[in-house]
Amino acid sequence: MRREVDVRREYADILGENPDPDLVRIVGALDAANSSRRAPAHVVAAVSALARKQPAHAFAAKADEHPPLQAAPQTLGDGRSGMFGLSRRLTLGGGLLAAVASVVLLIMASLYLLGRDDSGGVQEPIIIESDALMIASTAEERVAGADAIILGTVGEAYDSRWTTPSGKASDVYAASANGHIIYTDYPVKVDRVLHGSDVGETVRVRLTGGQVGEVGMMSSAEAELEPGQRVLLLLRHDDNPQTRDIGPKHYGINFASNGVYKVEGDTATSPSHTIRLTELPAFITKAEKQAAAAGPAGTPVPGKPVAGTAVVVGTVVAREPVVAGTAAVGPVGTRTFVLEPARQFGIVVGRRLKVVDLERGGVGEKSGVRIGDVLTEIDGTPLDPTLSFPGLRTVFHRATRRAVGRGAPAVLTVTRGVALIRIDIMPEIPRFRPEQPTPTAVPRDQLYI
């Protein structure tokens, strides 16, 4: 942050003479928050190429330079705009498709704040969006973990509500900071119960996200329901501590967006699985037998540590999640469920991006990263050593998505002594594996990526 005297001098035209000290502090903070951004290296290169009149393909972002090694990525999710018009596409590469699927437990939240229209008084919604990575699972695992499986037709949504006692929130920041989220209930008229007992003619299905007044909340991996759509739903009793005790009996969707199958004719299709309705009973039986044979299910159990994952629960406005020793594992929630360590890279970094530890046998170690290396670039994007951990986590999650999407490794550049080393590294999407030990939570001044 610059000295007060410099701030006063540079912004004299808008600060005036003898400005209020608070005003100077605010201007100083705005100045500090906005002054250090540099164009990424690939933009510099692209614009340089432009000036040299190089061909258009030179402008492709560096991340796109890796040709896909496998078939074109499959899109998870239907690829259309989300409930607030933001794209919700998430792609996973062919290499993981066999295992693809998903629970979510994810990771970091981003807030997109939309402005208000000054003149007309029409307020644009504030969007609170959480970004999610999928954990791999099979269709059998998802089916076996469901408390109820139904065929039915989605009705019109009830009004979305906050989890506050009043269902509303006058101060979105305070509500978020206190862990409140928005949820939306849908009635689903049940045509057929394929699994589960005590399922009535209509079930109430609760999804995290929705819009209350000018505030919208969404999770990129949460399921979507369309009124009028015939669906096959994998339901679970709501075990999200934020929503389970609110209102009438209801269910959540098991495994988020992958727990919703759209039914057209005799075919049910989820983002990652297609099956004929006639084959469903046999498939459910097979899945249950497999789950029984496998022993403890890989499905997360609320409130208990889950092997391979230690989960940090933060809030949408938390800048540094509180590292929890035990897992608060639950369904996807718009409240930021942070999977910690995200460990797609198996690298623990300290301040200034120095590698302080490596997951034994993890992809980082296998790919050649060494303790003491300093991370400098990922996929051509320079890493700012002053980047906060949430920011760094975001950068690496995006790299994971890109790498998995194209089925080719991310390119990590590190400095080792005086050497600059490029390391191809294929991030690993974690799976629930009961046999794996729970990773040790890292100290607050380190980040497990």
Add this chain to the structure above:
Amino acid sequence: MDGVAAARAGRNYEDDGDERSLILAAQGDPAAFGMLYTRYLDRIYSFLRVRTTSEEDAADLTQQVFTQALAALPRYKLGEAPFSAWLFRIAHNLASNYYRQRRTTLSWNLLLEKMHPADYRAPDEGVLLQEELTLLRGLTAGLASEKQELLALRFSAGLTSREISHVVNKSEASVQKQLTRILNDLRASYKERN
């Protein structure tokens, strides 16, 4: 000295004879455009980063700005408006289109990261407490889009009020007054909440 540093040092390119010759050279030979983009690349990117929701989008738009600028450069007339304002006008238009398409204006995450106290190299020099930063971030993000843009042009792009006036088609006095009002409103809300 790069564009950001120059702007922050108070250097005013609009009266810069060197810049005039650079513009004239680039109008005759696009290869000479290099010096101009070197001056403005970081500032354009910085402005667009605040007006978009991802680094990728900001990078794409930055490239588009310079592509359009290069194509339109022969039509730029020296003396009509500062070159910086002309360039940021292109960025402003692209950002507006982006906003219309995406309905988003400000990357909350970006401010969140950059306003994190850990980002500051000199924490002893008047760093606001984290709570205060959180509050300020919320107040800034809740501003109308036009106000956010003025702040972005001033603080991210490093433009003077005069340059901004060309970008947004208002008088310099009006821009100055509006910025002062925005900051005073922020201060009032800040005090009220604090």
